[in-house]
Amino acid sequence: MLSFDDGPLPVKTEAVLDILSRYTGEDGLPVRAGFFMVGDAPQGFWAGRRYFAPYEVWIHKGSMRRHPALVARVQDEGHVIGNHTAHHIWARWPHYRQLPTVREEILGWEDAAMSAGWDPAESPRLFRAPYLLNTSTMHAAAIQLGYQLIGGYTVGDAAPGNGLSAIERHVQRIMHTASDQPALLIFHDILPMTVRHLGVIIEGLQRQGHQLQHFDPAGFHD
Template identity: 35%
Template sequence: MQKDQLLFTRRRALLAGAVAAGAAGTAGVLAAGAGNEPARPPSPVAGPPARRPLRPSAYRLQPMTGFGPPRAAPVRTPVRSAPLLRVSGRGRTMVLTFDDGPDPRYTPAVLDTLARYDVRAMFFVCGQMADENRDLLVRMADEGHVVGNHTWSHPLLTRLRRDRIRAEMARTSDLVEEVCGERPEWFRAPYGAWNRAAFQLGAELGMEPLAWTVDTLDWTTPGTRTIVHRVENGAAPGVVVLSHDAGGDRSQSVRALRRYLPRLLDSGYYITVPRRHSV
């Protein structure tokens, strides 16, 4: 009997303690919610801070440079000791070149004739002329012609210091790149006067030196018939023909082109522009 009374007394004590703890907790909650300020939520459980969502960034869209096939080293232009005079190609291939332009009096007529027969040519431009006639430079490039470097002011390179030669070449290449989007891959020395510095600097600027095989001497205004005869008499596979579309009265050059171009095509010649690997 005493044992049962003892167990009953312990149960009453435990029950009384639980009631007291519950009352204290309720009082604490009510006390925290009393007054003007709203009740604060319980503090978060301690732990590492939550990460912010990653935002897309430009660098994540770029491929990693450490992967992928290695880039090929740029091919260096060889330094030659003489200019190229002919071009290689299949069949009866010829190249027509025009120097000193562009000139708004004659270059458009030359371009019109070439377009009529769907023929591509090379134009070795002088920077000064090209800068004043950028629309013609754009037309040359748009119609598939090759724009070459003929220096800025057409000086005699053999009388210039090395830094002047470089300036003449580089300034023209910069202009061609600005207007056409690509730098010239070919250059021609004014008057055909080459020296070692011209070959070296041209190669440093990524250009091959191209001269000519047939000189029409049109700058001497020998007459339209004479110009035509010189081109047709010198026609042969790989021939490079030199004419001018600026630098003086070039009306004979324009008329001669209109005569000899269709005759060359009818004779089976393929008039085209050279590629660097085919020279």
Template identity: 45%
Template sequence: MKHSTWIVLIVASLMTGCITGLDAGHPRGQITTKRAEFMLSFDDGPLPETEQVLDILATLKAIDGKPVKAGFFLLANAPEEFWQQRFYYAPYELWIDKGSISKYPKIARRIKQAGHSIGNHTTNHTWFRWTWLDTPEAVQGEFIEWEAISKRVLGASNMRLFRPPYLILNTSVRETAERLGYQIVMGELAGDAVPNMTVDEIMQKTQSILAAWNRPYPCLLIFHDNRPATYQHLDEIVSNLQHQGFQLVHFDAKRL
């Protein structure tokens, strides 16, 4: 091997050592790295399990010491019949109970009364890759019907937040959301929707997302009301992150 190659290798390994030292957090006390802030959001409610999520949230304190406020991206009228679900949902999804403002209006109101933010997650949890649903009329219909049902149950709202189901943001979805004045709110999947994902694995995943977070705004984690790991263990998952030094802040779409 040439001398120059050896020099490159030695310099590279020294640099790697440096970077690893910085990531470790406290290199000789010279650099204090502020741990990332994170917000919570929940998709696919409202449904009975949402009540357990709300109970847990009331016990979790944000960095200001107050019970944390989260973002809930609700469905207005998700299909309940198996074959109707096949018409709207992703082909890889098995039978899954999803939320519905029209079916569970009291739970939707409880979310609002607790001071959480509510966003549009479409009426039917539409997989916008189905050709019959990826038309301007169908896409707009998903927004408009959601608005009508939401207004009837929750009253008028100035909050116009949208998260596409499956995080599929194709051109027609993006253009429709923007034309209707919505802020599109994406986020980082906590992993609770992955089949067989354990609570420990969700803790590991959320921890590594936050450890790598380097954007100038808080990380918005995405959970799902209808997953046992979330409605039974959310407090453990969030406490674990707080013990790592990550800072729980209230959901605030203006900061995203």
């Protein structure tokens, strides 16, 4: 199963959607993935941050609030959207060790998501912690707000310096060691790296006999 974090961004998310539309799941229909989106990243927000990984300074995160048409396209094409907090918070920052501020981030995502057409009555409540930092506070806030926590295996596309061969090695290791059936892979649809190599990676897996499956949160626990 495939999932994509940190979008939506024009051009890049659209390219990922175009690529996904070329591949089918077990039922022969275009494969459906999970998209764990960032609610809103206002202009200038990232520049003022001092508590996230330094290599991220120059990576633009997505924004549901700024790109509602992309949110609509993701949903129209059958993909599932999940909560990745309003501002992609770094849970180890002291500010986010408190339940109310984390709840605010999760609820802030819902505001942004609803403004972009996400319907809480029609959508599963899925949460993936940014950086997969499932601190006890993060966990408690998500559960309180009725979310299912979704983990997964990072393919390494967000690590600086990783090219196609590093990602392919990562994916190989995941496919050999993953205890979940099927393994849920985590890509980032905001990265040129992912856009450039996604098709090659999928086809490499298919050649080895792996099958794409539709993203389905049932049976996933973190």
